Amino acid sequence: MVASCVGFVLIGALQALYGPAIPAFREEFGLSPSAAGLGLSAHFIGGVAGVLLFDRLIGRISNRQILGSSYLLMAVGAAGFALAPNWPAGLAMALLAGLGFGGIDYGLNQLFAIGFGRRSTAMLNILNAHFGIGAILGPALIGAVGAEHYPAVFLAFAVANLPLLLCLRGVRDTPPPSDVGAPAEAATRSAVRNRSLLTVLAVFVALYVLHVAIEAGVGGWEPTHLETVGYSAGTAATATSVYWLMMTVGRFLVAPIALRFSPQAIITVSCAGMTVCLLLAAVPGLAPYAYAGVGLFIAPIFPTGLPWLFRAAPSARRAGAVVIAASMVGGVAAGPALGRAIEGAGVRAVPLLLCGVSALCLVATLWLMRATRPTENRVPAEG
Structure with missing residues (x-):
């Protein structure tokens, strides 16, 4: 470890x-x-x-x-x-x-x-x-x-x-025996079987591409945006460093929380908080602090989404490769895509453009929560 x-x-x-x-x-x-x-x-x-x-x-x-x-x-x-x-x-x-x-x-x-x-x-x-x-x-x-x-x-x-x-001697080739979470996972499996597995995987991929695009977009454009709204170059650089630092801190902070709350709940709160912070970043006086909040809220999404994916689609274990590869593609594509949008809207619109992408992440998360919700076996009522 x-x-x-x-x-x-x-x-x-x-x-x-x-x-x-x-x-x-x-x-x-x-x-x-x-x-x-x-x-x-x-x-x-x-x-x-x-x-x-x-x-x-x-x-x-x-x-x-x-x-x-x-x-x-x-x-x-x-x-x-x-x-x-x-x-x-x-x-x-x-x-x-x-x-x-x-x-x-x-x-x-x-x-x-x-x-x-x-x-x-x-x-x-x-x-x-x-x-x-x-x-x-x-x-x-x-x-x-x-x-x-x-x-x-x-x-x-x-x-x-x-x-x-x-x-590497401690690395094994077989997973450990199922733990007490197995019944919940079985229920989730039955829920996903009722929907298109490919659709669920496609929405997971979209969530990963979009959130990594936000991560790269803030990291790449935060300094330019802060300088445009009146901050010095030194302050803008420091604020961007704080953003990356908060991403690291956020992952350490969420580890004990993950023992008490489900991945679905954590990602939902993360996407909602990220959206609010990006909206606040459009206010010049709040922007440096709001970007730090974005780093804190975006931190758990990548690592927390993988267990949710594997429980929701256990028959597609290799789907993890698709979403991880998609996240890398999202990071590469974010720069040119956001650059084109900024050409039309201006640098001051950076947080609002990213806020729109974050709102899509929230919509995707809410859809996935519904699509992978555990089902109960009910006997139809007669009469």
Whole structure:
């Protein structure tokens, strides 16, 4: 468990290392801004491919082999990126590192979602909170040593993956016996059988794509919006850091709550709170605090949705791969899509545009609650 949390710190750091190192990429290889940004794009493409590839391998090779090969791919890719003699080679290595990233992201989320019974929601939130820790530490490390020394940082990151290979003995290939939550899950199964399973899965995918689009949209546009409404660049940058920090804090905070409340209830409150906070962010004087609230409320959605999905659709266990891959696609697509909307509405409309997307998340959640509601066997009344 500890090694898994360390693994999530590392994948969070890897994803966050590319951005701060862009100035060094551009200088070393003579790149335009768009060409330098392809490093992160290659990473995400590799991540989606890794999720789908290792999903296909489940059952053919052991979970231990899946995680071990993912750690190795990420280490080799990070080291190759650090030592790449030219930018095409660097992109190929970023793709390879992303492949390992996707395998770890999917593999550990899948194992935690089914391996802890009623505690799975709490454990998934703790696991994903460590991703946030890595995402905060990665840029801080680049800032401390200087972007020009990014090869040393990527090499150190590659080496840090290797000890985790020694910590896989506790990984099993079969889930634990069903716990006391089994009757409720059986009831949920019967409820879903009465509806189109594909429709339920499609709405889960939509929820994941939309909420990750909000996550990426706030992270990318919060500084610009705050500066537009009168805040200094330093204040805007600090507020954005607080937003990411609140996402990490929120996942730790929700872990004990998840032991008492259902994933459905947690996600409903999260979507409602996120919508209200984005509406308040349209008020300039409240915007920095409202964005921090968005980070707090959006935090539990990704890890809390997976146990709900697996209980609602146990016959489609591999649906987890689809929603995790969709979340990555949502993060990539959010930037261009939101950018086009802002071109027409203006930067001041950023929180309202995102508020509309958040309202769709709430609608999707309420529909899923109804679609997966446990049913009772009733005898029809006579007469």
